[in-house]
Amino acid sequence: xxxxxxxxxxxxxxxxxxxxxxxxxxxxxxxxxxxxxxxxxxxxxxxxxxxxxxxxxxxxxxxxxxxxxxxxxxxxxxxxxxxxxxxxxxxxxxxxxxxxxxxxxxxxxxxxxxxxxxxxxxxxxxxxxxxxxxxxxxxxxxxxxxxxxxxxxxxxxxxxxxxxxxxxxxxxxxxxxxxxxxxxxxxxxxxxxxxxxxxxxxxxxxxxxxxxxxxxxxxxxxxxxxxxxxxxxxxxxxxxxxxxxxxxxxxxxxxxxxxxxxxxxxxxxxxxxxxxxxxxxxxxxxxxxxxxxxxxxxxxxxxxxxxxxxxxxxxxxxxxxxxxxxxxxxxxxxxxxxxxxxxxxxxxxxxxxxxxxxxxxxxxxxxxxxxxxxxxxxxxxxxxxxxxxxxxxxxxxxxxxxxxxxxxxxxxxxxxxxxxxxxxxxxxxxxxxxxxxxxxxxxxxxxxxxxxxxxxxxxxxxxxxxxxxxxxxxxxxxxxxxxxxxxxxxxxxxxxxxxxxxxxxxxxxxxxxxxxxxxxxxxxxxxxxxxxxxxxxxxxxxxxxxxxxxxxxxxxxxxxxxxxxxxxxxxxxxxxxxxxxxxxxxxxxxxxxxxxxxxxxxxxxxxxxxxxxxxxxxxxxxxxxxxxxxxxxxxxxxxxxxxxxxxxxxxxxxx
Numbered sequence: 001x002x003x004x005x006x007x008x009x010x011x012x013x014x015x016x017x018x019x020x021x022x023x024x025x026x027x028x029x030x031x032x033x034x035x036x037x038x039x040x041x042x043x044x045x046x047x048x049x050x051x052x053x054x055x056x057x058x059x060x061x062x063x064x065x066x067x068x069x070x071x072x073x074x075x076x077x078x079x080x081x082x083x084x085x086x087x088x089x090x091x092x093x094x095x096x097x098x099x100x101x102x103x104x105x106x107x108x109x110x111x112x113x114x115x116x117x118x119x120x121x122x123x124x125x126x127x128x129x130x131x132x133x134x135x136x137x138x139x140x141x142x143x144x145x146x147x148x149x150x151x152x153x154x155x156x157x158x159x160x161x162x163x164x165x166x167x168x169x170x171x172x173x174x175x176x177x178x179x180x181x182x183x184x185x186x187x188x189x190x191x192x193x194x195x196x197x198x199x200x201x202x203x204x205x206x207x208x209x210x211x212x213x214x215x216x217x218x219x220x221x222x223x224x225x226x227x228x229x230x231x232x233x234x235x236x237x238x239x240x241x242x243x244x245x246x247x248x249x250x251x252x253x254x255x256x257x258x259x260x261x262x263x264x265x266x267x268x269x270x271x272x273x274x275x276x277x278x279x280x281x282x283x284x285x286x287x288x289x290x291x292x293x294x295x296x297x298x299x300x301x302x303x304x305x306x307x308x309x310x311x312x313x314x315x316x317x318x319x320x321x322x323x324x325x326x327x328x329x330x331x332x333x334x335x336x337x338x339x340x341x342x343x344x345x346x347x348x349x350x351x352x353x354x355x356x357x358x359x360x361x362x363x364x365x366x367x368x369x370x371x372x373x374x375x376x377x378x379x380x381x382x383x384x385x386x387x388x389x390x391x392x393x394x395x396x397x398x399x400x401x402x403x404x405x406x407x408x409x410x411x412x413x414x415x416x417x418x419x420x421x422x423x424x425x426x427x428x429x430x431x432x433x434x435x436x437x438x439x440x441x442x443x444x445x446x447x448x449x450x451x452x453x454x455x456x457x458x459x460x461x462x463x464x465x466x467x468x469x470x471x472x473x474x475x476x477x478x479x480x481x482x483x484x485x486x487x488x489x490x491x492x493x494x495x496x497x498x499x500x501x502x503x504x505x506x507x508x509x510x511x512x513x514x515x516x517x518x519x520x521x522x523x524x525x526x527x528x529x530x531x532x533x534x535x536x537x538x539x540x541x542x543x544x545x546x547x548x549x550x551x552x553x554x555x556x557x558x559x560x561x562x563x564x565x566x567x568x569x570x571x572x573x574x575x576x577x578x579x580x581x582x583x584x585x586x587x588x589x590x591x592x593x594x595x596x597x598x599x600x601x602x603x604x605x606x607x608x609x610x611x612x613x614x615x616x617x618x619x620x621x622x623x624x625x626x627x628x629x630x631x632x633x634x635x636x637x638x639x640x641x642x643x644x645x646x647x648x649x650x651x652x653x654x655x
Contacts, residue, residue, distance in 0.1 A: 015069045022085075024352060033072045034065055040088035041354040047301060047309055048361050049280040049380040054092050059099070066108035067098050070155060077153040097146025100139075104129070110150050113158040123165075130168045137169045177431040178410040178438040178491075180403040183424065188270045190395050192319060194263035199322045201245045202329035205257065208243050210333040212250045213372075254370030257330060261367055261381060262391045264327040269429060271317040272298050273436035273484050276429040280380050281309070283366040284328040287321040296321065314484075327366035334368045338379045384429045398423055409498060410438060437487040441495050442552070496543040497536060499550050499558055502586050504533035509635050511590060512583035514560050556593035557585045557631070590635040597628045601642060610647040618646045 017034035031038040147160035219234040281301035302312035362379040510519040561582035
């Protein structure tokens with residue numbers, strides 16, 4: 001690269017600040033280059049909670065127009081090359097990248113990047129900041145992209161080395177969190193409890209909040225007292241309101257309502273795997289029961305297909321119906337306020353027809369912003385990350401040693417972030433999506449024969465949820481979104497790797513016919529000097545290519561036969577005389593079987609009253625108990641052999 005200087009004509013001089021930068025569908029001007037806000041509502045349709053604007057008001061006026069002018073030229077170059085207009089998301093990212101480039105360049109003189117001396121100084125400054133601030137690859141990508149756009153638009157002749165810039169990033173990318181099952185159960189159980197508590201009061205919540213809003217408007221409109229005391233007077237009147245809603249404190253900010261909406265959102269996320277952007281597109285009419293089996297589903301807008309919202313369907317649970325009804329009906333007063341405001345803004349010309357339509361979509365959401373006075377660019381609720389964590393923090397849920405071990409196993413890139421007695425790291429809504437995928441695979445989502453995961457709540461019959469899944473997959477018009485299916489597949493692979501690592505390398509004792517064969521081979525291999533039977537990378541490769549496969553049995557143990565049609569140990573009865581030759585029992589699974597035996601023994605003793613109608617059930621239970629004892633007898637577990645007799649019958653040997 002030569003060191004001769006660049007074109008000296010400033011960026012601002014290359015554009016007309018009054019020229020259109022975004023257009024309405026009819027071709028009329030929506031925004032001009034030097035407007036403080038650029039509106040994109042006339043150019044694209046996006047997810048419901050999208051803010052279809054790019055704002056410049058926070059940028060220093062000294063160089064704001066430099067950024068806007070450069071963006072306009074970059075957008076024009078993009079349109080000429082791609083034959084289409086860029087999206088708001090793209091323009092916003094280019095803007096953020098340009099601001100970073102300007103910071104490290106020290107000016108808006110984009111052409112100076114063509115000078116080797118200046119560019120090398122720019123790179124040194126950028127590299128130091130990336131390392132110092134532990135920037136992510138995403139942040140480095142923004143800057144690299146901005147440098148490319150400056151070149152493509154003719155503002156710089158510098159061809160950046162994007163790989164070099166990205167190589168400066170030292171921060172490891174951390175996968176989204178999978179919440180340990182016990183903690184997840186408690187979080188969702190508390191959220192469900194909120195839904196069940198307030199669902200009968202959903203209309204009353206909206207009515208009382210309507211009164212709160214009227215009180216504040218009345219006090220603000222009074223002229224006989226000082227305006228500064230309006231809020232105090234209103235707050236006092238609100239505190240005197242009588243209602244029958246349990247543990248609910250009406251307020252202008254809607255603090256209690258916000259907690260209720262968070263609970264509704266967490267229930268819907270936990271029982272569907274949808275993204276927050278997709279959930280925001282839903283209301284109480286989004287719940288449908290499909291087919292002759294009345295399979296509960298959610299219908300909403302899936303948002304990851306080239307930025308366009310597409311109608312999609314997810315399987316869910318009936319508790320989500322209550323959650324969406326509660327969220328929708330409790331916020332009706334907000335919907336009325338926002339509808340009135342939106343109609344007024346259209347009538348007085350402060351918004352376009354396209355903006356109006358987009359806001360109508362937002363207002364129809366179940367999840368609205370609860371602080372009306374703070375609404376500027378979106379009527380939908382925001383900051384789900386913060387509010388979800390506030391809900392979880394108030395629950396008082398702390399980690400046990402078992403939780404920590406499970407957290408580290410499920411989240412290897414976050415090892416050590418959860419401590420015994422501590423709380424979960426800050427969660428994002430997408431963490432609920434990954435947790436859904438993990439438990440879908442690891443705890444029996446899929447059929448009534450493999451149920452293990454339970455939310456342990458009185459009104460949730462999870463068996464129906466899981467057993468309906470197989471029927472649901474046979475329905476052509478009901479599909480999970482592609483990204484979620486891919487996530488489920490990846491979690492299935494991780495589960496297989498974890499299980500085989502437990503079998504091959506972690507468990508000191510193996511039982512079951514399949515376990516005994518593996519143990520013999522494992523002993524021979526370790527005796528020859530090898531440290532592990534098989535490394536995790538080797539296991540991963542074999543699981544991915546289908547050589548290894550495993551099913552986790554709900555009553556303890558694993559089956560390593562991928563084509564097996566048996567249901568070993570599903571219930572309390574022994575289904576076949578001959579033990580399965582593919583069953584593997586590890587140290588941990590032996591403990592699971594022991595706990596199961598104790599439950600069956602308790603049930604046996606409660607039913608063993610001499611009633612002849614119970615005899616066949618008791619015989620089956622006893623067979624199961626004795627078979628379990630045989631499977632775990634070599635695992636050094638403490639238990640008393642079960643020798644109870646069935647009252648009222650003479651048992652034969654082996655019964």
